[in-house]
Amino acid sequence: MAVTLQLRFAWLCLLLPCIALSANFPSGVSKSECLNRVFWIWVDKDFVGSREWYLEALNATGTPVQLDDDLASQCGYSITKDIYGNLEMRISFLACWVLNVNDLQFDLKVQLLVRQNGVGFIPYPVSLSCRITDPWNVREVLCEENFMEVSVRRIVPWVVDWMTEDLQAVWPVTEGGISQSWQVEFQMPDLSIITVSAAKAQRMGYGLNATATRVVFRAPYNTSESRIIKNGSYHLEVILAKMYYSQPLIRLIVDTTTACPADPPMITNTSIFWLTPAILSPLVLDLVAYRDRGVSMGVDGRLLDPSVIATNGYSLSKNATTVNVTVPIGAPGGYTESDIVNNTYGTTYHIHLLLVHHWRGATADTTRHSAIKPINTPFMPQVPIFINRTVPETRYFNVSLGNFFPDVGLKAFIIKKVMVTLDEASRRGFRVGTVDNKNGTSAYVLQVPFGDPLVEQKYLEGNKRVYTLYVTYILTLLSKKKDFTYTDVVECVLKDVVPPTYDKTCTNNSLILNMTRGNMDMYWIPYIRDLPLTQALAASQNYKITQRASTLLIEVPLFSVGLVYEDITLRGIRARLDFALKDNKTLQVRSSYSFACNFPTDRLLLCLPNGTMKATVLSLDTKPRFDPRETHLKDPTCKPQEANNDLALFSFSVFSCGTTRQFVGGYLVYENEVTFDRKGLPPIKPIISRNSTYRLTLRCRYPLTDTQQVVGKYNTTIIGRRGISTDFSNEQAKVLRKRDENTQVSDLKVARDRTFTSFYHPGDFPLLIQQEESLYFEVDERRRGTSPTRAVRLQECWATPSHRTDGFPQWDLIMDGCAQKGTNYSVDLVQGPPSRFQLKIEGGLSEQYQLFVYCQGLVCDSLLESDRCQTACNEAKPGVWRRTVPVAEPYELLSAGPIRIGPGEAEVQYRHVEEKSWSTWIWLLSVGLAFIAAFTVGSVILALRLFVC
Ligand SMILES: *[C@@H]1O[C@H](CO)[C@@H](O)[C@H](O)[C@H]1NC(C)=O
Ligand SMILES: *[C@@H]1O[C@H](CO)[C@@H](O)[C@H](O)[C@H]1NC(C)=O
Ligand SMILES: *[C@@H]1O[C@H](CO)[C@@H](O)[C@H](O)[C@H]1NC(C)=O
Ligand SMILES: *[C@@H]1O[C@H](CO)[C@@H](O)[C@H](O)[C@H]1NC(C)=O
Ligand SMILES: *[C@@H]1O[C@H](CO)[C@@H](O)[C@H](O)[C@H]1NC(C)=O
Numbered sequence: 001m002a003v004t005l006q007l008r009f010a011w012l013c014l015l016l017p018c019i020a021l022s023a024n025f026p027s028g029v030s031k032s033e034c035l036n037r038v039f040w041i042w043v044d045k046d047f048v049g050s051r052e053w054y055l056e057a058l059n060a061t062g063t064p065v066q067l068d069d070d071l072a073s074q075c076g077y078s079i080t081k082d083i084y085g086n087l088e089m090r091i092s093f094l095a096c097w098v099l100n101v102n103d104l105q106f107d108l109k110v111q112l113l114v115r116q117n118g119v120g121f122i123p124y125p126v127s128l129s130c131r132i133t134d135p136w137n138v139r140e141v142l143c144e145e146n147f148m149e150v151s152v153r154r155i156v157p158w159v160v161d162w163m164t165e166d167l168q169a170v171w172p173v174t175e176g177g178i179s180q181s182w183q184v185e186f187q188m189p190d191l192s193i194i195t196v197s198a199a200k201a202q203r204m205g206y207g208l209n210a211t212a213t214r215v216v217f218r219a220p221y222n223t224s225e226s227r228i229i230k231n232g233s234y235h236l237e238v239i240l241a242k243m244y245y246s247q248p249l250i251r252l253i254v255d256t257t258t259a260c261p262a263d264p265p266m267i268t269n270t271s272i273f274w275l276t277p278a279i280l281s282p283l284v285l286d287l288v289a290y291r292d293r294g295v296s297m298g299v300d301g302r303l304l305d306p307s308v309i310a311t312n313g314y315s316l317s318k319n320a321t322t323v324n325v326t327v328p329i330g331a332p333g334g335y336t337e338s339d340i341v342n343n344t345y346g347t348t349y350h351i352h353l354l355l356v357h358h359w360r361g362a363t364a365d366t367t368r369h370s371a372i373k374p375i376n377t378p379f380m381p382q383v384p385i386f387i388n389r390t391v392p393e394t395r396y397f398n399v400s401l402g403n404f405f406p407d408v409g410l411k412a413f414i415i416k417k418v419m420v421t422l423d424e425a426s427r428r429g430f431r432v433g434t435v436d437n438k439n440g441t442s443a444y445v446l447q448v449p450f451g452d453p454l455v456e457q458k459y460l461e462g463n464k465r466v467y468t469l470y471v472t473y474i475l476t477l478l479s480k481k482k483d484f485t486y487t488d489v490v491e492c493v494l495k496d497v498v499p500p501t502y503d504k505t506c507t508n509n510s511l512i513l514n515m516t517r518g519n520m521d522m523y524w525i526p527y528i529r530d531l532p533l534t535q536a537l538a539a540s541q542n543y544k545i546t547q548r549a550s551t552l553l554i555e556v557p558l559f560s561v562g563l564v565y566e567d568i569t570l571r572g573i574r575a576r577l578d579f580a581l582k583d584n585k586t587l588q589v590r591s592s593y594s595f596a597c598n599f600p601t602d603r604l605l606l607c608l609p610n611g612t613m614k615a616t617v618l619s620l621d622t623k624p625r626f627d628p629r630e631t632h633l634k635d636p637t638c639k640p641q642e643a644n645n646d647l648a649l650f651s652f653s654v655f656s657c658g659t660t661r662q663f664v665g666g667y668l669v670y671e672n673e674v675t676f677d678r679k680g681l682p683p684i685k686p687i688i689s690r691n692s693t694y695r696l697t698l699r700c701r702y703p704l705t706d707t708q709q710v711v712g713k714y715n716t717t718i719i720g721r722r723g724i725s726t727d728f729s730n731e732q733a734k735v736l737r738k739r740d741e742n743t744q745v746s747d748l749k750v751a752r753d754r755t756f757t758s759f760y761h762p763g764d765f766p767l768l769i770q771q772e773e774s775l776y777f778e779v780d781e782r783r784r785g786t787s788p789t790r791a792v793r794l795q796e797c798w799a800t801p802s803h804r805t806d807g808f809p810q811w812d813l814i815m816d817g818c819a820q821k822g823t824n825y826s827v828d829l830v831q832g833p834p835s836r837f838q839l840k841i842e843g844g845l846s847e848q849y850q851l852f853v854y855c856q857g858l859v860c861d862s863l864l865e866s867d868r869c870q871t872a873c874n875e876a877k878p879g880v881w882r883r884t885v886p887v888a889e890p891y892e893l894l895s896a897g898p899i900r901i902g903p904g905e906a907e908v909q910y911r912h913v914e915e916k917s918w919s920t921w922i923w924l925l926s927v928g929l930a931f932i933a934a935f936t937v938g939s940v941i942l943a944l945r946l947f948v949c
Contacts, residue, residue: 025047025126029044034130035300036298037092037132037370039092039093039106039128040301041126042086043086043087043112045086045087047114048114052121053115054112055072055079055089055111055112056111056112056123057075057097057109058109060097073147073205073218073221074096074202074218075096075097076095076218077090077091077092078145078146083300083351083374089110090144090372092144094214094216096209102213103214104132106130108126109127110126110127111124111125136153137368138153139152139153139365139366140368141258141283141370143260143261143370145374147218147219148218148219148221148239149207150216150256150258151215152256154215154254182210183195184201184241184244184256185242186240186241187241188225189226205219219258221237228262231277231280231282232277233322234275234277235262235263236259236277237260238258240257241258242257261277269380270329271327272327273324273326274326274355274373274375275323275325276355278323279359285361285365289362290360293358293360293366294357294358295316295318295323295355295357295358299333299334300333300354301352301354302354313328313331313332314327323355325355329349329380330349330439335349336350336405337349338404339379339477339480341379345384345475347379347382348376348377349377350377352373352374353373353374354371354373355371356369357371385403386486386488387400387401388490392494395494396450397447398446399488399490401443401488403441403442406440406442408475409478410432410473412474413425413446413473413474414471414487415448415472416456425446429449429452430446431445432446433445446471446473450467450492455467459523459524462495463495465494465520466492466493468490468492469489469490469491471487472487473485496519499591500516500581506597506598510555510557510558513595514552516551517551520590521581521590528554528561537562540561542560543556543560554579563575563576564577566596569641570644570649572598572600573599573604575596578594580592580593603618604649611653612652613651613672613700615650616650617640617650617674620646627676628644628645631676632674633652633675634660634672635657638650638656654700658672670700670701671700673695676695748894750778750896751778756778756836766898767898772841774838775840775841775853778834779855779857780834791834792857792858794814794817794835794837794857795816795856795858796812797853798811798812799811799813799851801850801851803852813825814855824841825841826839827840850897850898850899851900852897853895853896853899854894855894855895856894
């Protein structure tokens with residue numbers, strides 16, 4: 001409608017010089033009514049929208065007069081908003097430019113001008129004609145939002161019979177007449193009296209008129225002639241004024257005193273209290289004659305029956321001093337508006353009250369006093385009420401969020417960070433509904449099945465799991481187009497977990513785990529021992545994994561990573577599979593199953609991660625058979641661990657039994673040999689005698705890159721001991737590495753004998769010593785610093801074949817200030833200062849060995865820090881690594897070397913790595929497998945050779 005109007009205007013403006021044509025409001029946009037001696041006009045807020053607008057009155061000749069705020073209050077116009085925000089114009093029957101027919105009928109013509117883009121302001125005329133239904137009282141007072149108006153009957157009964165006289169003749173009211181013959185007398189707040197002409201009073205902002213039967217006086221609030229007076233406990237705004245009509249012989253005085261309640265209403269969280277004085281004393285001249293004729297209240301200009309007042313929950317009461325109008329916030333008749341302030345949901349409540357008071361004063365004084373009071377409560381935050389009505393057995397969440405007024409709409413949900421629109425919600429099988437409350441508010445209900453993927457499930461223990469719904473409601477203020485959210489979390493614990501069950505099968509060469517799935521294990525990660533069962537692991541180790549709807553079958557070959565070899569003897573191999581399901585977040589074990597299978601020992605070569613080789617030798621491999629009990633390794637003292645007629649089982653460390661070490665390509669190859677001496681065999685022919693000895697090569701390969709990784713692993717595992725990590729991001733490591741660069745400065749002197757009087761010089765290195773010899777070390781105090789009181793307390797010392805502090809292997813010499821003893825060496829601390837110790841190598845080395853000795857020393861001031869500098873061993877609990885000193889301490893790294901230990905028969909036992917990375921495991925086992933093959937081939941060749949012989 002609005003669009004067609006606009007078009008019509010545009011067209012007219014093209015053809016004619018633009019003349020102010022008017023349009024009618026589209027139907028339903030405007031509404032008007034005559035209520036309580038006031039014209040009421042409403043225009044829908046959506047029609048005006050954000051466009052500019054103003055109101056014009058049309059005077060008797062049809063000329064428009066634009067109403068600004070001052071003119072409006074002077075002339076009896078209130079231009080305001082109703083409780084819903086629509087335009088509301090209230091115009092007194094006695095206002096300017098109202099066509100008044102004998103004070104009985106009133107005709108109003110105004111127009112609302114609304115700016116239309118490109119066209120300018122378009123006037124929308126409104127005309128309204130009202131008749132009064134109840135006769136005018138002698139005095140009527142109207143307290144409007146922006147003015148006070150009093151009108152008084154101007155007939156003096158004993159002077160004129162007003163019914164018969166020509167009223168206009170008695171007191172002319174023609175234009176200009178009021179200005180010339182009327183005067184206004186104000187009693188000023190300081191009690192002085194000023195008298196001004198009607199024309200002057202109008203210039204001061206007052207509205208004056210004389211109608212057929214009445215004298216009208218209108219005043220804006222807060223003029224300099226007005227005052228606030230106290231009436232009992234309440235306040236009134238009062239203008240004490242009299243209007244005079246003076247003519248020769250006649251002087252008429254009309255009391256146009258006006259008073260309006262000035263106290264703002266009291267607003268609590270639940271109610272509005274509007275308290276006004278029961279007797280408006282400035283308007284009552286004779287209290288003795290005063291007769292109250294009752295008060296009534298109304299809303300939006302309409303007076304209400306007591307029954308409606310009660311139904312709506314209002315209360316209107318009056319005692320000697322007070323009229324008490326009480327309205328509960330949210331009561332009908334008012335309007336609750338939702339809003340978001342500071343991201344908080346809240347409401348404001350609007351109501352336009354009317355209070356009408358009748359009384360009878362002295363003779364001929366009946367007064368009707370009406371006050372219109374628009375009330376807007378301040379913003380009150382409302383905490384949305386979230387209710388969890390979930391019944392666990394129903395297996396769905398049932399929650400509701402309320403209570404919202406109709407100007408709030410539900411837009412969507414966010415469930416576990418996923419946006420779920422209302423359409424999407426119903427597609428997913430959620431149920432979204434509204435529950436309407438009695439007071440006009442509603443709550444939004446949401447039902448989400450436990451089984452939905454957006455519901456989080458967490459295993460607790462036993463058969464308990466917790467379902468969690470993370471829900472955010474996205475709501476919107478429909479009229480303001482503002483969104484807001486509410487978030488809550490609901491949990492529900494149910495005992496409905498079915499754990500997985502397990503079964504096992506042992507085959508000739510594998511272990512099979514058969515798991516029947518429960519209803520929670522899809523959230524858990526399967527582990528074989530400490531390894532997550534990934535596709536890569538399964539592929540590299542030839543696991544066979546079969547997944548069916550409810551079962552999981554895992555077949556693990558005998559020689560593969562993940563198995564634990566509980567026992568390897570000639571009786572057999574006992575291999576164990578440890579299976580576990582771990583929580584995908586906490587990695588807690590949720591379910592586990594272990595079982596072991598026995599396998600024949602048969603042909604075997606295993607290179608175990610702890611550096612042990614295990615191998616079997618079968619007498620059947622040769623012809624004629626040999627006696628396995630008579631076999632030995634390169635070191636003839638290394639006999640089988642077990643042997644019988646058919647089979648010998650060797651188990652030895654790669655660092656013993658004459659095992660040789662070789663670098664081949666990228667590998668470190670350990671090799672030994674099983675030998676059988678046919679003692680009783682006579683050496684008949686050379687060829688037979690050459691072949692008469694059974695030899696079988698056993699070989700384990702370690703990739704060098706992996707070995708380095710192992711070293712790295714080793715260091716990170718017990719970081720702090722040697723402190724060197726391959727992890728460069730580690731602060732600790734950086735500190736030590738820096739010191740590491742200084743290792744060429746040898747601060748550890750090596751003494752020639754136990755007297756510590758003579759030392760080797762740098763040029764003597766590498767030192768060459770023999771086994772069973774002792775080495776004497778002393779901290780070179782002179783080389784560090786100038787202070788004679790500085791001392792170095794040896795905290796840790798170790799030996800390693802490498803020129804790097806983190807070389808591998810390592811032998812502990814001093815730990816936490818305590819001398820250590822190994823299988824092949826021992827250390828003794830020697831009384832200092834300076835700090836000294838003695839290293840005795842007791843066993844021999846299978847090959848010439850080079851050693852570097854490193855120490856970490858705590859630098860301290862021996863005078864100030866005598867406690868810390870004590871050299872006494874601080875062993876607290878044996879076996880427990882009790883290093884607590886952070887690396888940030890002033891440590892010095894000391895070193896000495898290289899020292900070569902001369903050749904000899906005896907061995908030095910290697911310290912073996914206990915912790916190995918799993919990748920090494922994999923590799924070692926695959927090497928192990930590879931060599932079983934090699935072994936078999938080797939044996940066959942050997943057998944053939946013997947057969948030929
Ligand atoms: C209406 O207003 C116009 C312009 O102000 C004025 O000329 C005219 O006299 C007025 N008519 C009446 C009846 O007041
Ligand atoms: C005064 O009253 C007369 C008649 O009642 C009316 O026509 C006129 O417009 C009024 N004038 C003012 C300024 O209120
Ligand atoms: C009338 O009511 C008001 C407020 O309810 C109270 O303060 C006052 O004391 C009452 N006066 C009498 C006379 O009861
Ligand atoms: C006004 O009336 C209400 C309802 O009867 C009452 O609760 C309230 O206390 C009264 N106010 C005063 C100030 O008396
Ligand atoms: C909004 O928050 C700011 C800062 O917290 C505060 O200063 C302001 O008063 C708040 N406004 C309302 C309406 O609560």
